[in-house]
Amino acid sequence: MREDLLNRTVSEKLRAGRPVCAAWAQLGSNVSAEIFAEAGFDALIIDMEHGPWDMQNTLAAMQACKGTGCAPFVRVPWNDMVWCKRALDLGAAGVHVPYVSTREEAENAVRFCKYPTAGGVRGIAGSQRAVRYGLRKAEYYAGADRDIIVMVAIESPEGVANIAEIAAVEGVDGIFIGPSDLSTTMGHLADPSQPDVQEAIAKIEREAKAQGKFLGTIAPDWAGAKKLYDKGYSLVYFMSDTTTLSAAAHSAVEAFRQDCAED
Incomplete structure (x- = not known):
């Protein structure tokens, strides 16, 4: 049985909160992407903004991710038609759009991810990976505008001021809160505890x-993520192939230094 072109299980869960x-x-x-997918994560966020x-x-x-049930999402570098189109043409199941601060920007994010028949401006192609190189075009076209997740990130005081209008935009599925960027733009360098x-x-x-x-954000570990899920968040990024690995490596080296230090 062929795998679905887009992971509807994840999109339906998110839209249901x-x-x-x-x-x-x-x-x-x-390789690290494959490790996360094989470990059983529902979604993998490919970070093209900072990675x-x-x-x-x-x-x-x-x-x-293919065959694992893990849905590949992409945080595009910017709220840009070309970046959204290229990520989707590769087969992204969802797009995380950074730094959205106005209703118009949110509307643009949606338009960039939808075909013209759904009110968007996404270009159509019949040869890219999303349509399995032309083999499953009709299937993809029939479900893309329905199944692809569009999530916009609020990371500025302007975005906070306009959040009611942004959240009301049809086609925006989720709101992501970027705590470090938000706190920094509010005058507290990477300190969302203020x-x-x-x-x-x-x-x-x-x-x-x-x-x-639905609400999305980040957490440093599962303990932090659990508190957010309990508050009603639906999508929490709580592991990373950079910080999680570096923290584990540092902890292991510190244990070695402590237990095997020379007199």
Whole structure:
């Protein structure tokens, strides 16, 4: 039996507000992507905004997810028609659009991810990986606008001020809160613990829920993620092939130094 072109299980869970577990792929490595996919994560977020990804290794990471049930999402570098189109043509099941601050920007993000028949501007092609190189075009075209997840990130005071309008945009499925960027743009360098940042996050949470959008964000580990899921978040990125590995490596080396230190 052939695998679905797009992972409807993940998209349906998110739109229903159910929990989905995700990991960051930030190394630019298809091997670490495969490890996360084989481990059972529901979604893998290929980070083209901050990670060293090009189109070829993004393709390889998506291929690493194939057959595992893990849906490849892409955080595109910017809210840009070409970047969204290229990620989707590779077969992305969802797009994470950074730094959306206005209703118009949110509308553009949706338009970039939809075909003209659904009110968008996405170019159509019949030879790319998403349509299995021309072998399953009709199937993909019939489901792409329905199944692809569009999630926009709120990372600025302007985005917080406009969150009600942003969350009301039809076609925006989820609202992602970028705590470090948000706190930094609010004057607190990578410190979302500040009271005004926490108030801003609470406002985003309220408005997203009021408009029926799922909530996404990041957490440093499962303990942090569990608290967010308990608050009603549906998509939390709580492992990374960079920071999780570096923390484990550092901890192992520290244990060695402590237990095997020379007198």
